[in-house]
Amino acid sequence: MRLHYIKMTHSNRGAKTRERLLKAAIEVFSIAGVVGATTREIARVAEVNEVTLFRHFQSKEQLLAAVAQHIAALKAEALDRQDEWTQDLQCDLLHYAQIHNAMLEENEALIRMFIGEAKRHPDAALQVLQQAFLPLRDKLINYLRHGVDQGNVRPDVDLSIAVDQLTGLLLAGMLRRHVMPVERGYSSDRYVKSCVDLMVQSLSPISQSSIYPPNS
């Protein structure tokens, strides 16, 4: 017990700067890329001496790995909170899509960085992305499976594909906005809604096939 307290306080003491370093690393990695990011800059952003960085993380690679693990932990924690389903497909999917889209926008630079350098840092990138996104995917698949049981969702659709399509639509939308910022004739909100409508139309039983709300 006492030992545990000692360890706690010590790790907390270290965690102050350690977390500052992690946060700074995320920021610098995001905008400069892993190769372009320098340990000096990360330390400067963290308001910490560069040597301290190497005392916490033996190398730049290990810092990246720690960043990956840190993000995965954050996402896993954030996942546990959001689960209010009203059992109305359109409403639920729209809510999910908007939250997911907001998350994509928040971590835009980081996501793009991981996409670009995915095959250069295989273990770290994979660990983050899998641990961060696969649970969300499973959760949504399970929700749809539940909808099938209740008759809200057609039983003849591949739910894995459907979920990947929805998240893929949102990811692609975010990438378009940031990589090719060209006037496309519609707003981000309208795009998200349109994607949800697309999926709902495809998932809903045939009887309601011609529902398209007057909005947009």
Place this chain on the structure above:
Amino acid sequence: MRLHYIKMTHSNRGAKTRERLLKAAIEVFSIAGVVGATTREIARVAEVNEVTLFRHFQSKEQLLAAVAQHIAALKAEALDRQDEWTQDLQCDLLHYAQIHNAMLEENEALIRMFIGEAKRHPDAALQVLQQAFLPLRDKLINYLRHGVDQGNVRPDVDLSIAVDQLTGLLLAGMLRRHVMPVERGYSSDRYVKSCVDLMVQSLSPISQSSIYPPNS
């Protein structure tokens, strides 16, 4: 005429190594990123002395710009060939999607690189991506607009969004395959077909709302 011939042969003579350099640059940039790529490595891959690289392109940045322009030219050229429309929505979109998907797979590393470093090399990246993808987008939009006139496509859908959704679905699929190579329970072919079905279902007039072929 004589002068033109002189210039031709000279530029051709130079173009041999110039093109080798461009090809090598694409290769190295793709797998190492712009920052990670070294002029030494590019020259080595091109089987050319490093000094020659700097004689053709004064700096690494200008080499990147030349690569961008080169790619844009290639894509524009490739676009002119492919335009056989049978006026059957399902068939045409599937054909387009498969070609587009093959293109995405071919240039996978390069596309991921540009996504990751988009905001670091704004002019070059924008030039390439816009010149390469926007014409394709316009072409597909025009095709659908034609479909509206002929009654094959519902008039109440936003064609810009629809096209962006289809290409977005394909892009996201490619990225998933390469960034998160996890067993997802379906093949790439099946995914592409499913995406086309999704769009066709959404685009087709209401009368045929319950068409879903037995394949897949």
Place this chain on the structure above:
DNA sequence: TCAAAATGTAAGTATGCGCTTGCATTATAT
């Protein structure tokens, strides 16, 4: 209060990078 742990400071090492220079060699056009 006091030992131990964490952080700061200053300097340095080894390496690789983009890029240049000077000169020798090869190909090309007329």
Place this chain on the structure above:
DNA sequence: ATATAATGCAAGCGCATACTTACATTTTGA
């Protein structure tokens, strides 16, 4: 055949990087 342009070769410059070492200073827990 010869002048000209393109390429190769060897060496190097200046600079930034990741990372280290040795020592001084501060913070912390009991």
